[in-house]
Amino acid sequence: MNKRSLVVSKASNTGKTLLFYLVLIVIWEVAYLIGTQWLGVWKSYAFPEPLGVLRAGMRMAADGSLWYAVAYSGIRAAVGFLLSAIIGIGFGIILSVGKKNIAHYLRPFLMGIQTLPSVCWVPFAILWFGLDEQAIIFVVIMGASFSITLSVDSAIRNVNPLLIRAARTMGAEGRTLYTKVIVPAGLPAFIAGLRQGWSFAWRALMAGEVMSSTIGLGHSLMMGRDLADINQVMLVMLVIVLLGIIIDRGVISQVETKVLKSRGL
Amino acid sequence: MILEIDRVSKRFDNSDKEAVNNVSLTINEGEFICLVGPSGCGKSTLLNMIAGLERPTAGEIRLAGEKITGPGADRVVMFQDAALFPWLNVLDNVTFGLRLMKKDKVECNRIAMNYLKMVKLTKFAHYRVHELSGGMKQRVALARALAMDSAILLMDEPFSALDKQTINKLRDEVAQIWEETRKTIVMVTHSVEEALFFGDRVVVMSAHPGEIREILTIDLPRPRPIDSASFVSYRKTILEEVRKEVDRSEQAEFGGQ
Numbered sequence: 365m366n367k368r369s370l371v372v373s374k375a376s377n378t379g380k381t382l383l384f385y386l387v388l389i390v391i392w393e394v395a396y397l398i399g400t401q402w403l404g405v406w407k408s409y410a411f412p413e414p415l416g417v418l419r420a421g422m423r424m425a426a427d428g429s430l431w432y433a434v435a436y437s438g439i440r441a442a443v444g445f446l447l448s449a450i451i452g453i454g455f456g457i458i459l460s461v462g463k464k465n466i467a468h469y470l471r472p473f474l475m476g477i478q479t480l481p482s483v484c485w486v487p488f489a490i491l492w493f494g495l496d497e498q499a500i501i502f503v504v505i506m507g508a509s510f511s512i513t514l515s516v517d518s519a520i521r522n523v524n525p526l527l528i529r530a531a532r533t534m535g536a537e538g539r540t541l542y543t544k545v546i547v548p549a550g551l552p553a554f555i556a557g558l559r560q561g562w563s564f565a566w567r568a569l570m571a572g573e574v575m576s577s578t579i580g581l582g583h584s585l586m587m588g589r590d591l592a593d594i595n596q597v598m599l600v601m602l603v604i605v606l607l608g609i610i611i612d613r614g615v616i617s618q619v620e621t622k623v624l625k626s627r628g629l
Numbered sequence: 630m631i632l633e634i635d636r637v638s639k640r641f642d643n644s645d646k647e648a649v650n651n652v653s654l655t656i657n658e659g660e661f662i663c664l665v666g667p668s669g670c671g672k673s674t675l676l677n678m679i680a681g682l683e684r685p686t687a688g689e690i691r692l693a694g695e696k697i698t699g700p701g702a703d704r705v706v707m708f709q710d711a712a713l714f715p716w717l718n719v720l721d722n723v724t725f726g727l728r729l730m731k732k733d734k735v736e737c738n739r740i741a742m743n744y745l746k747m748v749k750l751t752k753f754a755h756y757r758v759h760e761l762s763g764g765m766k767q768r769v770a771l772a773r774a775l776a777m778d779s780a781i782l783l784m785d786e787p788f789s790a791l792d793k794q795t796i797n798k799l800r801d802e803v804a805q806i807w808e809e810t811r812k813t814i815v816m817v818t819h820s821v822e823e824a825l826f827f828g829d830r831v832v833v834m835s836a837h838p839g840e841i842r843e844i845l846t847i848d849l850p851r852p853r854p855i856d857s858a859s860f861v862s863y864r865k866t867i868l869e870e871v872r873k874e875v876d877r878s879e880q881a882e883f884g885g886q
């Protein structure tokens with residue numbers, strides 16, 4: 365296949381995907397109409413419909429609440445993820461360069477914490493920080509940084525030892541060995557870890573925001589419930605999914621692909 | 630610079646036998662030494678101890694009178710696997726060690742290009758590692774090792790992962806480069822032919838425990854055509870020597886079964 369036909373087939377693939385979702389939305393609308401209007405088995409305040417979601421979106425866009433929510437959540441996500449990355453990388457380095465037996469004992473503990481759903485940190489967060497920004501960031505950090513720590517640790521430990529040996533015989537040692545060999549060699553695994561860390565951070569953020577009363581997507585979700593506006597709930601959920609995907613696919617996975625490609629992986 | 634291996638032994642923690650047992654050998658400057666012997670006789674272990682990647686459990690190795698305690702740029706190793714850095718292109722791989730010596734970047738690139746020319750890869754200087762064939766990778770590794778201009782070059786079966794044609798070509802290149810540079814080289818090989826082709830002296834080792842059986846001085850004129858009569862008869866002698874060692878160590882290992 366030449367480049368041109370590749371582009372064409374890619375475009376037609378995207379077209380097909382869009383069509384697929386369009387059909388899905390139509391089915392959803394029809395199901396809604398049948399269920400609520402004709403059969404009357406569903407209550408319209410408990411069942412979202414595509415047009416209602418659209419209306420909720422336009423309303424929230426017009427009164428600005430959607431943009432505020434996105435901006436606040438976005439800033440929190442950025443701050444929380446950044447702090448998680450810093451803390452996670454820091455501990456990861458300590459774990460993999462520190463005394464071997466301490467790391468050996470700590471690893472299962474960290475893996476245990478990592479399986480804990482981040483919402484479990486909410487009580488702690490509230491008792492320590494109150495219903496505050498710090499509480500949400502705390503939940504994000506607890507939710508994401510350990511997974512980053514573990515990925516840094518395994519990225520470093522899985523560097524091909526032959527590369528390290530080769531570098532050492534060429535005079536690399538100590539810090540140089542880290543900056544010139546171990547870090548670049550572990551980069552692909554590390555980025556994959558960051559990607560996973562992002563997904564944890566985003567989930568943790570929503571868990572934190574749902575609990576709190578500050579502006580944000582999680583809070584808008586709960587507002588929708590309080591107003592018995594299921595369409596707003598649905599809309600906010602879709603926005604949460606979309607933003608999560610955009611950061612993952614649009615940013616982190618772009619970097620990942622670039623790194624992998626340059627190494628022929 | 631003289632390399633002295635002085636009554637060196639190595640026993641790994643999980644083993645009850647010495648992988649290398651009481652080995653002594655003095656290697657002169659400019660010498661090409663080949664280590665041969667059955668699998669598991671400690672050739673790589675000995676080489677790694679010279680490199681400083683392993684520590685002897687007894688005895689010591691001295692380079693120019695100084696005890697070797699760790700790896701260093703004066704003893705570059707070329708491994709069976711090219712061990713190139715996949716995040717760097719060919720040129721940056723070759724300059725890796727030079728840059729660690731804090732040489733000027735332009736100067737490093739100049740030196741590297743020189744060695745890439747020697748291994749006939751100048752055209753590929755900006756290629757990525759994954760875009761090279763196995764033979765090309767090994768040539769980059771050779772250029773990288775040579776560019777360090779280390780006192781000693783250590784090679785652990787550098788060609789064994791390659792096909793016959795590539796091996797022959799690379800051998801000629803290495804022989805030629807050695808004639809030009811007269812570097813001290815210690816090469817581990819499982820090919821007797823290769824040992825005869827390169828070696829000023831061939832060290833035959835035996836396994837369980839790993840010891841030096843015999844040191845043969847090869848008086849063949851260079852370049853050495855591998856099909857000449859003297860080459861073939863030499864080869865027969867050494868092959869028999871190694872065969873005996875293989876039999877003996879297999880006996881020792883599996884004899885009771």
Ligand SMILES: Nc1ncnc2c1ncn2[C@@H]1O[C@H](COP(=O)(O)OP(=O)(O)OP(=O)(O)O)[C@@H](O)[C@H]1O
Pocket residue numbers: 641642643644648667668669670671672673674675819839
């Ligand atoms: N890291 C290690 N830990 C424990 N034992 C080892 C280690 N490396 C090598 N050995 C043992 O030491 C002995 C010598 O190994 P070595 O790799 O030096 O052999 P070799 O002569 O290079 O063999 P080959 O020709 O197969 O490469 C073997 O019995 C091997 O099992």
Ligand SMILES: [Mg+2]
Pocket residue numbers: 672673674785817
């Ligand atoms: Mg070996």
